[in-house]
Amino acid sequence: MKKLVERVSILSIPFANLSFDEFTSLLFERMQTKTKTFVVTANPEIVMYANAHESYKQMITQADFIVPDGIGIIKAANTLKTPLKERVTGYDTTIRLLEKMNEAKLSVYVLGGKEEVLEKAVQTIESDYPNVSIAGCHHGYFDWEDKTIAADIKKTKPDLILVALGFPRQEQWIYEHFDMFDRGVFIGVGGTIDVLAGTVERAPMFWQKIHLEWLYRLLKQPSRWKRMLAIPKFMMAINKEKKR
Ligand code: UDP
Numbered sequence: 001m002k003k004l005v006e007r008v009s010i011l012s013i014p015f016a017n018l019s020f021d022e023f024t025s026l027l028f029e030r031m032q033t034k035t036k037t038f039v040v041t042a043n044p045e046i047v048m049y050a051n052a053h054e055s056y057k058q059m060i061t062q063a064d065f066i067v068p069d070g071i072g073i074i075k076a077a078n079t080l081k082t083p084l085k086e087r088v089t090g091y092d093t094t095i096r097l098l099e100k101m102n103e104a105k106l107s108v109y110v111l112g113g114k115e116e117v118l119e120k121a122v123q124t125i126e127s128d129y130p131n132v133s134i135a136g137c138h139h140g141y142f143d144w145e146d147k148t149i150a151a152d153i154k155k156t157k158p159d160l161i162l163v164a165l166g167f168p169r170q171e172q173w174i175y176e177h178f179d180m181f182d183r184g185v186f187i188g189v190g191g192t193i194d195v196l197a198g199t200v201e202r203a204p205m206f207w208q209k210i211h212l213e214w215l216y217r218l219l220k221q222p223s224r225w226k227r228m229l230a231i232p233k234f235m236m237a238i239n240k241e242k243k244r
Pocket residue numbers: 112113114117139140141164165166167169189190191192193194
């Protein structure tokens with residue numbers, strides 16, 4: 001019998017309450033049973049954006065799983081006294097799945113990033129996970145009306161499809177094309193492709209442990225500051241919600 005996954009609502013976005021191990025095992029199981037799956041890895045920015053853009057909110061709430069990619073979501077869940085088990089990032093999920101897929105000899109399609117970033121990311125997958133086959137790849141700067149990418153994915157039937165177009169485009173792309181596919185786990189993974197390519201470093205464990213990965217990223221990529229204004233706004237919205 002299928003177990004129902006508990007959902008925790010954070011500013012009306014329903015997060016799956018699963019540990020990292022539970023979630024990645026579940027996704028791997030869905031890959032093996034060829035169960036088509038749409039995953040959103042949501043941080044406070046995405047939650048705020050969804051609450052300001054109803055059409056995006058409609059799209060992401062159609063996903064099979066929305067997982068908490070960001071310590072801000074975990075803290076918010078605690079503040080609202082509806083704790084979530086654990087942070088589940090797009091990057092960590094990608095790596096764990098590639099490890100499992102390497103053992104099972106499954107295939108991946110990588111969509112997104114600049115041409116040279118994509119190339120390097122694919123090289124990393126090929127060298128670190130030699131049994132994972134690359135079903136195909138395409139850079140992330142294509143004409144939105146171009147249906148050949150989706151057709152290629154439909155034809156090559158990858159088990160995992162990493163969609164790295166940044167939000168909201170990656171979720172929008174998955175949502176708009178999802179009906180075309182028969183199978184595959186589709187995840188919007190954003191900057192994961194840059195980390196795989198080695199062009200952006202993941203924050204060292206120290207920064208992750210003290211829950212300041214966001215600060216590390218800001219120091220490394222100061223151009224992100226404007227986007228990060230969403231974080232204090234998110235915290236204010238959570239405090240308001242708590243008082244209700
Ligand atoms: N990207 C892309 N097409 C676009 C916009 C972004 O392929 O139209 C890529 C971008 O090159 C980068 C990745 O998406 O490799 C993540 O972008 P960003 O850092 O903006 O996303 P986030 O980490 O916030 O999800």
